[in-house]
Amino acid sequence: MTFKRMTIAFAVSVFSVYALLIISLFYFYEWPLFMKTLLSERTLFSIRLSLMAATIATVVSLFFAIPSAYALSRYQFPGRQIIDTLLELPMIVSPVALGAMILIFFTTPAGQLIQERGTSLVFTIYGILLAQFITTVGIAIRFIKAVFDEIPKKHEEAAWVLGLAPAQTFFKVVLPLGKKGIIASAVLTWAKALGEFGATITIAGSMAMKTETLPIAIFMRLSSADIEGTAVLVLILLGIGLGLLYGARLFADRDWIYRV
Amino acid sequence: MSIAVSLKKNLNYFDLDISFSCAKNNLLVMIGPSGSGKTTIIRMLAGLEEPKAGKVVFDDEVWFDSLRHINAPPQKRRLGYVFQDYNLFPHLNLYENALFAAVDKKEVDELFELFKIDHLKRRKPHMVSGGERQRCAICQALARHPRLLLLDEPFSALDAITRRDLREELKNLKSTMSFPIIYVTHDITEALYLADEIIPVVDGKIDHQWMQKMIDREPSSESTPRAARAPRLSLAY
Numbered sequence: 001m002t003f004k005r006m007t008i009a010f011a012v013s014v015f016s017v018y019a020l021l022i023i024s025l026f027y028f029y030e031w032p033l034f035m036k037t038l039l040s041e042r043t044l045f046s047i048r049l050s051l052m053a054a055t056i057a058t059v060v061s062l063f064f065a066i067p068s069a070y071a072l073s074r075y076q077f078p079g080r081q082i083i084d085t086l087l088e089l090p091m092i093v094s095p096v097a098l099g100a101m102i103l104i105f106f107t108t109p110a111g112q113l114i115q116e117r118g119t120s121l122v123f124t125i126y127g128i129l130l131a132q133f134i135t136t137v138g139i140a141i142r143f144i145k146a147v148f149d150e151i152p153k154k155h156e157e158a159a160w161v162l163g164l165a166p167a168q169t170f171f172k173v174v175l176p177l178g179k180k181g182i183i184a185s186a187v188l189t190w191a192k193a194l195g196e197f198g199a200t201i202t203i204a205g206s207m208a209m210k211t212e213t214l215p216i217a218i219f220m221r222l223s224s225a226d227i228e229g230t231a232v233l234v235l236i237l238l239g240i241g242l243g244l245l246y247g248a249r250l251f252a253d254r255d256w257i258y259r260v
Numbered sequence: 261m262s263i264a265v266s267l268k269k270n271l272n273y274f275d276l277d278i279s280f281s282c283a284k285n286n287l288l289v290m291i292g293p294s295g296s297g298k299t300t301i302i303r304m305l306a307g308l309e310e311p312k313a314g315k316v317v318f319d320d321e322v323w324f325d326s327l328r329h330i331n332a333p334p335q336k337r338r339l340g341y342v343f344q345d346y347n348l349f350p351h352l353n354l355y356e357n358a359l360f361a362a363v364d365k366k367e368v369d370e371l372f373e374l375f376k377i378d379h380l381k382r383r384k385p386h387m388v389s390g391g392e393r394q395r396c397a398i399c400q401a402l403a404r405h406p407r408l409l410l411l412d413e414p415f416s417a418l419d420a421i422t423r424r425d426l427r428e429e430l431k432n433l434k435s436t437m438s439f440p441i442i443y444v445t446h447d448i449t450e451a452l453y454l455a456d457e458i459i460p461v462v463d464g465k466i467d468h469q470w471m472q473k474m475i476d477r478e479p480s481s482e483s484t485p486r487a488a489r490a491p492r493l494s495l496a497y
Contacts, residue, residue: 154347160334161306161341162361162404176351 022238028231037232042208043217047236050214053125054193057132058140061189065140066182070170072141073148087138099131099202127204128211132193140189147181148174180251187248191241214240261407261439267304267314269464271297276464282440282457289443289451291471292461298444299344301461302410305442306341307334318407339408340401344416346393348385354396355381362403371399375429391422398430409441416445427453448474 001009037043071077072084090098105111106122114121121127151174159169175182197215204211206220214237221230261284269276276297282288290298303309305316307323310331316324323332348357354377358368372378375395377388385393394414401409411430415423431454434441445451451458452475460471 154343154345155349157308157334158341158343158347158349159360160308161337161339162400163335163338164361165333165335173349177349 025231025235025238028228029235030228033228034232034235037229038236042212043233043236045209046212046214046217046233047240049125049128049212050194050237051240053128053132053213054190054196057129057136057193058186058190060129060133061137061140061193062144062182062186064137065144065185065189066175069141069144070148070174073145074153087141090135090138095135095196095198095200096202097198098135099199102130102134102199102203122203123205123207123211125204125211128200128213131199131203132196135196135199136189136193139192140185143185143188144178144182147178147185150181151177183251184248187244191245194241195237261319263305263408263440263442264315264317265301265305267301267311267316269300269304269309269312271300271464274463274465276300278459278461278464278466280459280466282442284438284440286456287434287441287443287454288457288459289445289455290459290461291445291448291451291474292467294446296461297464298446298461299412300464302341302412302442302444305408306339306410307332307337337408338404338406339410340404340406342394342397342401342409342411342414344413346385346390346397346417348393348397348400350385353382353384354388354392357385357396358399358403360400362400363405364403368399368403371402374433375399389422390418391426394418394426395429398433402433407439409437409439411441411443413444413446415450416447423450430454 106115119126121130155173156169159173195215200213201216206212206216218230218233221233264281266279292298304311313326322330323337362368377392377395380388380392415426443454460467462470
């Protein structure tokens with residue numbers, strides 16, 4: 001077996017595992033049940049809530065991630081290494097642990113003050129947004145930093161000598177050059193937020209028609225041994241997530257790193 | 261318009277310590293072997309690297325003074341810089357690249373005609389040849405109305421014929437320019453052909469003997485006879 005074939009065999013075997021899992025969902029698939037579950041008020045609420053929360057969390061994450069990623073990619077400053085390491089927090093601790101950390105924070109005097117002066121976050125939709133933001137922002141910074149790292153610094157230097165200030169250079173050169181990579185990162189961040197479960201259920205709970213996102217709805221169906229309903233909801237989540245990711249991949253593969 | 265330069269910087273293998281000046285209408289060629297600190301010098305002039313000590317004064321404007329802690333950022337120096345590796349913006353076409361910091365759009369059109377790339381305006385940099393990219397880079401630098409033009413081995417990655425053509429174009433252009441030009445190369449033929457003044461830089465310092473050795477050793481090439489007929493070598497201090 002040639003090396004090429006061997007590596008492809010590994011890729012195909014991983015694909016087969018995932019494909020098998022997806023195909024197994026269709027064992028319980030029935031069109032009437034699928035439509036009934038999809039069009040039920042509770043499922044539609046979960047879809048709407050999931051899409052809205054993931055979108056808002058992604059926008060807020062990107063707002064913080066883009067400048068942060070640029071700073072980490074380009075500048076040396078005190079504490080840079082510590083920040084860089086802490087960004088891995090959502091990957092080091094499990095989402096449930098991350099949710100527990102947020103919950104614990106809100107039992108401290110500082111957390112209680114925020115809740116009293118601001119808005120209640122625990123067991124509300126704001127809790128979902130916070131959980132998804134905290135879970136995704138570090139990952140978004142990682143993705144976008146990789147995009148900025150790929151852009152040679154020489155283009156910024158060329159812009160500076162042509163008279164642009166660093167901020168102008170960022171908007172007129174760096175962002176356009178990294179546009180496609182940033183869009184691809186945004187889609188991955190959105191997909192991560194959409195599928196977020198552990199931290200969300202820890203902070204926001206699982207109240208039907210209030211804080212029940214799609215992943216939480218799947219968990220609730222499974223808890224009540226409703227395998228058919230679970231399979232349908234997983235198919236819906238898969239359809240939304242994979243459809244968007246595949247679209248983003250096609251978009252990103254075109255030429256997001258420009259040839260020089 | 262003239263520039264007076266005195267720079268010191270510790271580099272990996274040697275300490276750079278150099279002083280020179282360049283008057284308006286002058287094309288000063290900085291020549292030396294690869295790794296002798298030429299690009300570092302030109303980057304320090306552009307404000308892309310900070311010297312350890314020294315002073316850079318353009319007319320009466322201080323760009324860098326280590327004693328007075330002055331270090332003007334690149335965008336405040338208003339200079340043109342043509343990089344060695346065709347540093348055009350890959351997301352813009354050639355015309356947009358030249359217009360990026362242009363003062364007058366009409367002038368860009370004229371420059372494109374002068375450099376014979378007006379038919380390539382809508383092409384992206386990766387869709388044209390190295391020579392065409394470098395022509396565009398020169399247009400981009402000139403369109404900004406620079407007070408000083410820095411060229412860092414601009415033709416080194418080009419084939420011999422294109423290099424000769426561009427050298428010729430630059431020489432013609434030079435006669436119409438009223439600002440100082442500093443040109444970095446390791447090609448002795450190019451230096452002799454273009455220069456009003458030559459600074460030989462070896463290991464970060466001016467080395468006249470190296471220059472003389474190179475002239476004695478230089479084999480005949482496409483422009484050596486012409487350079488030999490009209491030597492314009494006047495070594496800077």
